[in-house]
Amino acid sequence: MSPSAALMPVSPHDTGIAEVAALSGRLTYLCMCLTLCWGVLAATGWVRRFSGQDALRTGHVLLAAFTLATGTLHGLAFLFLEDDPFGVTDLLVPFYNGTPRHALGIAGLELVIAVSVTAGLRRAREGRWLRFHQAGYLAIGLLAVHAWLGAVADGHLAVVWLAGITVLVPPVLLSVLRVLPAPVLARAGLIAASPADQSPEPATLRVDVDSQRCHAYGVCQSEAPQVFQLGQDGQLEYEKRPEAQEVPNVRAAARACPMRAIHLLGATR
Template sequence: MCLTLTWGVLVSTGWFDRLTGRHALRSSHQVFATITLSFAFVHGVSFLILDKDALPLGRVIIPFTGPLRDTFGTLAFEGMLAAAISVGLKRWTNYWRWLWIHRLAYPAFVLGVLHAFFQALARGTLSAVYLGGLTLLIPTVTVTLLRFVPPKALESAGLAEGGP
């Protein structure tokens, strides 16, 4: 999830344009997003087939039917799924509507982080999860925040070069 968001920011800002062609960068972002959605789907389905304490289907796919920590995960998956589906709808809608739907990935990412944090807290595994989580989360949040900083501010800070 962190890699997908970070790579998407790097592709959309053009920071990696010199690395390879734009088509290859976008395709790799789609691959990362597909892997993220696949892992999230398998994660959700695995709770349906547990031998002990299996969850009902409604609790896994319908938000607000269980604890808030589960709702965060459901909404995160559905937001990421909406962003992925919007790529297929790009042809039939205008760019700004598509972009608005695709940007649902940002709040979906936040909901996914909240889901991971509160689930680990509830299960007593936060001490085992926090180091890996912070290692992935801090670079992702930094790159995402830089995405919304005006280019002139990045140039004056020496983080970006001026355009042509």
């Protein structure tokens, strides 16, 4: 579909297809925002702090599956247009038809699919998937821009702008808070300062992981890769007495563990 055709009214033959594409696109927008929110809340352990219950990774996976399903339906709907149909190549190759907003949507959806595939193979990759998993932030950014450009091109911006902003604000806020250091959040009054953070680092620190609580999500490895490692069998291996320079990273890993399975023991100087 050319840029000029995107601004033309939908023909009577394609009205139903256009409505399916619009509805599935809006559901994708909602699901991806909820997926990001739940993922951040689960990865940081904030769900447990707010509710007293351990975060369930299943919720994040389920929301991601809905995002993939609705996003795929949104793309496939264009194949059924009668007057100005998309080709398979148009849906798979960004910028093939020269429309930037379509290219952003294609790239974003393909990146989400790639992130989901690597997440499914995480045990075989010894937790290295976590680095690429963070590309999900970029994917959601691309899809959000695609959705807003689509609303502008289709003349729906006046109808959906308020809902779009309302839904997008929480994931953007959580994403910003996710990358801020814990001391910054404590100074801002968003989290309580840990007594351990206010005292000198211990002369010796011993790490103990509750194997019954640990679900091998790999969050600790992303925070302290020199101390925590997921093996090929999916079992967590870790240094029980880390080096002094690794103590701040180990504390960050203990804070980030969604299952609260990491216990730190040691005497302060």
